[in-house]
Amino acid sequence: MPYLRVALDVPLPRLFDYWLDSATPADIGRRVVVPFGSRRLVGVVLAILAEPEYEASAIKPAEAVLDDMPALPAPVLGLFQFCADYYQHPLGQVVHTALPTRFRDPNPYRVAEALRYHALDSVALQAQVPKRAALQQRLAQLLATPRSEAELRAAGGTAWKTVQAWLQDGRVRAEQLQPGASVAAPGPALNIEQAEAVQAISAAQGFAAFLLHGITGSGKTEVYLNAIAAVLARGEQALVLVPEINLTPQLEARFLRRFPGVDIVSLNSAVADGERAAGWVRAARGEASIVLGTRLAVFTPVPRLGLVVVDEEHDASFKQQDGLRYSARDVAVYRARQAGVPIVLGSATPALESWQNAEAGRYRHLRLSQRAVVGAQPPQWRLLSTKRQPLQDGLHARTLAALGERLARGEQALVFLNRRGYAPVMHCGECGWMAACTRCSARLTVHLRERTLRCHHCGDEAPLPRVCPGCGNQDMKPLGQGTQRLEDTLAERFPGARILRIDRDSTRRKGSFEAALQAVHAGEVDILIGTQMLAKGHDFPNLTLVAVVGADSGLYSADFRASERLYAQLAQVAGRAGRADKPGEVILQTDFPEHPLYQALLDDDYAAFAATELAERKLAGFPPFLHQAVLRAEADRLDDALAWLRQAALLAPLSEAVTVWDPVAAGMMRLANRERAQLLVQSTARSRLLAFLAEWMVALRAQKAGKVRWSLDVDPLEL
DNA sequence: AGCACGCCGACT
DNA sequence: GTCGGCGTGCTC
Numbered sequence: 001m002p003y004l005r006v007a008l009d010v011p012l013p014r015l016f017d018y019w020l021d022s023a024t025p026a027d028i029g030r031r032v033v034v035p036f037g038s039r040r041l042v043g044v045v046l047a048i049l050a051e052p053e054y055e056a057s058a059i060k061p062a063e064a065v066l067d068d069m070p071a072l073p074a075p076v077l078g079l080f081q082f083c084a085d086y087y088q089h090p091l092g093q094v095v096h097t098a099l100p101t102r103f104r105d106p107n108p109y110r111v112a113e114a115l116r117y118h119a120l121d122s123v124a125l126q127a128q129v130p131k132r133a134a135l136q137q138r139l140a141q142l143l144a145t146p147r148s149e150a151e152l153r154a155a156g157g158t159a160w161k162t163v164q165a166w167l168q169d170g171r172v173r174a175e176q177l178q179p180g181a182s183v184a185a186p187g188p189a190l191n192i193e194q195a196e197a198v199q200a201i202s203a204a205q206g207f208a209a210f211l212l213h214g215i216t217g218s219g220k221t222e223v224y225l226n227a228i229a230a231v232l233a234r235g236e237q238a239l240v241l242v243p244e245i246n247l248t249p250q251l252e253a254r255f256l257r258r259f260p261g262v263d264i265v266s267l268n269s270a271v272a273d274g275e276r277a278a279g280w281v282r283a284a285r286g287e288a289s290i291v292l293g294t295r296l297a298v299f300t301p302v303p304r305l306g307l308v309v310v311d312e313e314h315d316a317s318f319k320q321q322d323g324l325r326y327s328a329r330d331v332a333v334y335r336a337r338q339a340g341v342p343i344v345l346g347s348a349t350p351a352l353e354s355w356q357n358a359e360a361g362r363y364r365h366l367r368l369s370q371r372a373v374v375g376a377q378p379p380q381w382r383l384l385s386t387k388r389q390p391l392q393d394g395l396h397a398r399t400l401a402a403l404g405e406r407l408a409r410g411e412q413a414l415v416f417l418n419r420r421g422y423a424p425v426m427h428c429g430e431c432g433w434m435a436a437c438t439r440c441s442a443r444l445t446v447h448l449r450e451r452t453l454r455c456h457h458c459g460d461e462a463p464l465p466r467v468c469p470g471c472g473n474q475d476m477k478p479l480g481q482g483t484q485r486l487e488d489t490l491a492e493r494f495p496g497a498r499i500l501r502i503d504r505d506s507t508r509r510k511g512s513f514e515a516a517l518q519a520v521h522a523g524e525v526d527i528l529i530g531t532q533m534l535a536k537g538h539d540f541p542n543l544t545l546v547a548v549v550g551a552d553s554g555l556y557s558a559d560f561r562a563s564e565r566l567y568a569q570l571a572q573v574a575g576r577a578g579r580a581d582k583p584g585e586v587i588l589q590t591d592f593p594e595h596p597l598y599q600a601l602l603d604d605d606y607a608a609f610a611a612t613e614l615a616e617r618k619l620a621g622f623p624p625f626l627h628q629a630v631l632r633a634e635a636d637r638l639d640d641a642l643a644w645l646r647q648a649a650l651l652a653p654l655s656e657a658v659t660v661w662d663p664v665a666a667g668m669m670r671l672a673n674r675e676r677a678q679l680l681v682q683s684t685a686r687s688r689l690l691a692f693l694a695e696w697m698v699a700l701r702a703q704k705a706g707k708v709r710w711s712l713d714v715d716p717l718e719l
Numbered sequence: 720a721g722c723a724c725g726c727c728g729a730c731t
Numbered sequence: 732g733t734c735g736g737c738g739t740g741c742t743c
Contacts, residue, residue, distance in 0.1 A: 014743090016742080037722065037723080037741070039722075052743080704739090722740105724738105725738090725740105730734075731734095
């Protein structure tokens with residue numbers, strides 16, 4: 001059977017045939033180097049054929065099948081095919097996005113061995129190392145028992161360099177990893193709800209999807225850890241997906257502590273290419289027991305898969321926004337079903353898609369309504385109406401008073417404003433001129449410190465004008481509140497307070513975010529000002545007040561998902577307030593204190609919010625009650641993009657089950673000098689929509705695009 | 720997507 | 732006379 005069917009990283013919805021005398025079925029799933037036009041490419045063998053489908057005389061010989069990577073097993077290849085079909089993406093490109101980048105290189109990959117390191121004599125080593133070298137002392141201690149590279153690296157700083165040096169002089173030895181059942185270190189006792197959740201997950205026979213809805217602080221992670229422990233005890237592997245945030249190191253450390261000596265593979269953008277490939281290989285060989293990674297990790301071969309976990313399953317970072325626009329959460333569900341294993345989707349504020357799946361009985365609802373730490377109180381919400389109240393620099397008198405109280409008590413406070421910069425608008429009171437980006441349809445944000453106007457969409461920058469470009473007026477005013485302005489305001493109001501702003505601007509330098517968190521933990525900060533970045537997961541024991549400013553913009557947005565995102569964000573940031581011994585308070589300044597979203601937050605009643613929201617969506621005909629896909633087009637001129645989409649609409653196959661809307665300019669019509677338009681199609685029947693899209697794509701690909709760039713987004717998160 | 724081939728304008 | 736502009740067409 002001398003022919004190979006090869007997946008190549010080219011935007012063509014087909015595979016390519018090559019011949020190779022030595023081809024055997026064992027080559028399926030392996031890397032192969034082939035000539036392609038004038039290039040040399042790396043492909044993946046998807047099938048072995050006796051006869052090619054392509055014209056035999058035109059077939060070129062493959063250069064070599066590489067056996068430096070474990071062959072992709074059939075289920076993973078099936079997963080790729082599913083993604084290609086579902087997201088209407090060329091199979092070859094699916095395969096290549098799913099593979100660690102290191103494997104796109106035609107040079108053979110040298111497989112790193114999975115090693116464990118331990119000191120020949122830990123006590124002696126501790127004695128040899130200088131007492132003050134805390135890191136080395138700690139390493140010497142750790143090395144008393146065999147440790148993985150990841151565990152040692154987690155010790156921080158130059159840990160790995162030190163271990164390598166000890167390896168060189170023979171004080172530390174490396175040995176081959178012995179895969180096998182492991183024992184988890186004891187964790188805290190579970191409360192009844194947690195125990196029941198773990199029990200339900202562990203008792204699942206075959207595929208079962210669980211929606212683990214647990215309020216902030218209810219100990220979802222403990223449920224994962226216990227369910228995973230049961231999986232590892234059976235000698236199976238666990239796949240854990242986490243959002244793309246700077247929180248992964250903490251979670252990783254927690255896993256390492258709980259499962260000492262277990263090979264835990266980390267797959268995220270902070271992990272270097274080589275290490276990622278090495279971890280991927282260990283997972284694929286079944287040596288690593290836990291794969292902990294961001295959305296890309298969903299494609300990792302895991303031969304003895306026993307459980308899939310998607311933490312913070314509502315998080316938007318599970319959806320890739322370019323190329324293969326997949327939802328790792330949805331792919332994970334498919335994968336669990338395919339492997340016949342349980343999957344746990346965990347969140348304090350589940351995606352309404354998941355919530356509806358639970359309501360419909362497709363997922364099993366597990367609820368954690370208690371705080372895991374005994375005695376811990378939920379934060380106390382206070383809605384401050386800003387309707388008639390005169391604000392002082394954007395702050396309510398009672399907000400200022402609450403901040404003052406915290407300062408007096410020596411406790412920390414967080415002011416949450418999800419808008420960086422000094423002010424969102426530069427405005428001329430005389431002629432009404434506003435600073436707008438020349439390349440995008442967006443306002444420019446005032447950055448007073450740098451004396452610039454910046455576009456937060458394309459990154460373009462202009463000097464701050466002294467006089468109005470419209471009328472020459474010298475009295476230009478920054479309008480509205482940004483974190484920088486808030487910082488100035490608070491510094492003025494609380495002269496003695498130590499104020500720290502944490503946003504993308506203040507943490508641009510590498511390591512500065514970590515340094516800032518460190519400062520907060522060390523008690524060097526009284527008032528924190530933060531955006532989005534700070535909302536997630538970081539616990540500050542001495543933080544007892546969260547004041548939310550400017551949240552109302554999410555209430556009446558054109559985007560039907562805005563309120564869902566707002567709820568999630570506010571619930572998350574509220575979770576930053578208070579610890580076991582210190583009850584937290586959350587203040588929210590709003591023009592709409594009676595709004596049901598805020599009322600639901602007040603009662604910590606996500607179920608009520610979800611019910612109202614879903615009822616509205618059902619009435620309005622929005623997901624999850626129907627399924628959508630968006631065809632996007634961009635060109636130098638809006639007319640070209642719209643014209644292409646109109647043509648595309650004409651090519652749409654006739655289908656009673658599918659509605660094709662008129663092309664419209666995109667919400668952000670102009671971005672980085674490109675004009676964007678889109679066309680929405682939707683259907684209540686997912687399978688009908690899929691069939692429609694498949695047929696449509698054939699016609700669209702045959703259509704010449706000219707200067708128009710287009711893409712299809714199935715299950716879009718943003719329209 | 721690359722990359723080659725191809726046919727028309729200002730340079731050593 | 733050639734270098735190079737990017738239109739269009741193909742890749743097993």
